[in-house]
Amino acid sequence: MKILVCGGAGFIGSAFIRNYLKNNSDSKIINLDSLTIGSNLANLRDIENNSNYKFIKEDIKNESTIDDLIKHVDVIVNFAAESHVDRSIANPKPFLQTNVIGTYSILEAIRKHDKQFIHVSTDEIYGDAQGKTSFDENSQINPSNPYAATKAAADNLVASYYRTYGINSITTRCTNNFGEYQFPEKLIPKTIIRSIKNLKVPLYGDGMQIRSWIYVNDHVQAIEDLIKKGKAGQVYNITAYEEITNKTIVKKILNILGKSNDMIEYVGDRPGHDKRYSIDCKKIENQIGWKPKHEFDDALKQTVDWYVKNPSWWDPLINENTLHPQPWTIS
Known part of the structure; x- marks a missing residue:
């Protein structure tokens, strides 16, 4: 092949x-x-x-x-x-x-x-x-x-x-x-990296947007x-049917790293921000026989540990959107 x-x-x-x-x-x-x-x-x-x-x-x-x-x-x-x-x-x-x-x-x-x-x-x-x-x-x-x-x-x-x-x-x-190797602008690696650097972790709106992970x-x-x-x-x-709010994800990461929830900073929400994503994947499960194998909390801890151990990978990728995110404005 x-x-x-x-x-x-x-x-x-x-x-x-x-x-x-x-x-x-x-x-x-x-x-x-x-x-x-x-x-x-x-x-x-x-x-x-x-x-x-x-x-x-x-x-x-x-x-x-x-x-x-x-x-x-x-x-x-x-x-x-x-x-x-x-x-x-x-x-x-x-x-x-x-x-x-x-x-x-x-x-x-x-x-x-x-x-x-x-x-x-x-x-x-x-x-x-x-x-x-x-x-x-x-x-x-x-x-x-x-x-x-x-x-x-x-x-x-x-x-x-x-x-x-x-x-x-x-x-x-x-x-x-x-997981490992995710670009630092995304929610999970951004939270990990900013927490490691003892920087505030920004959350859009009230942080109650639900995503499936x-x-x-x-x-x-x-x-x-x-x-x-x-x-x-x-x-x-x-999907793995893991529907979790952004706020919960951030708190889980802070807990893994032994950081306080006081590091969370609520910022202006993104325009047109969807509140919840949710899909059903019975089709691939029934027709193909695929099912997710990794439990969310275990995989999240593994991911956090990888970022802690691999600053040489993510440090060259750090940019303003990771270190200095701003509340949303549209010009």
Whole structure:
């Protein structure tokens, strides 16, 4: 098996590559990444000399390069995306370019060369889950921010290529990921790093926004299972059903690190902030036989311990958004 992984230097993409090569030592992976915000080749230092792994610095919007690579592989897994909600609110244009035009570039090559395509999307395209509702794969798409809107557009584009051209595509929609090697701007690593540095930990609004969480290794194992067992044209939700408020997450991290809850600082809320995400993934459980293996509290402690022991990885990535986050304003 030869796989092209787009966006493989990012948090989830690199976890997929590490996991897949560990489980499939006879497979080959080409990692194509343009190395923008959130991508880091240090995520793959342990396998950079593996003879079954190759890195190419390139953008998925480069149609000629994408077309040439896709000719020679069996499967394409697309993690490449602009994914920071805050950044999408400040400047949506890069999200349109990568998440929509980039996906189009891949789809055009796939329809010419007849390859399997795994399109990695997000549960954020469903928008706010009201009351006790949990979205399934047939629920209406209702994105609340530019990032989610561009991912929803890409999902629809993939679906149209399946229906019109009959491409062999699968779309995945996963809940919030956490784990080692996550970019410091995200909630969990930002909380860990600021706590280590004895800085206040900012929480948007009242901190009662609910997210469903999954340990990244469970997510990427689901994608591997779908490559082998998934049905073309289908959408699969992926979750570990761990619905927790942002405030609770932060308190758990502070407790692990032996810090006081007084370190929490409430700041102005993000515009259009969804209050709750919740999805159901019985489809992948019943049809594919996948289930998450990691218990949330254990995986969170493991993640915190990793950041404590690996400042050499995250310290070069620290920026103003990590050290000096500001309450929201829109210019």
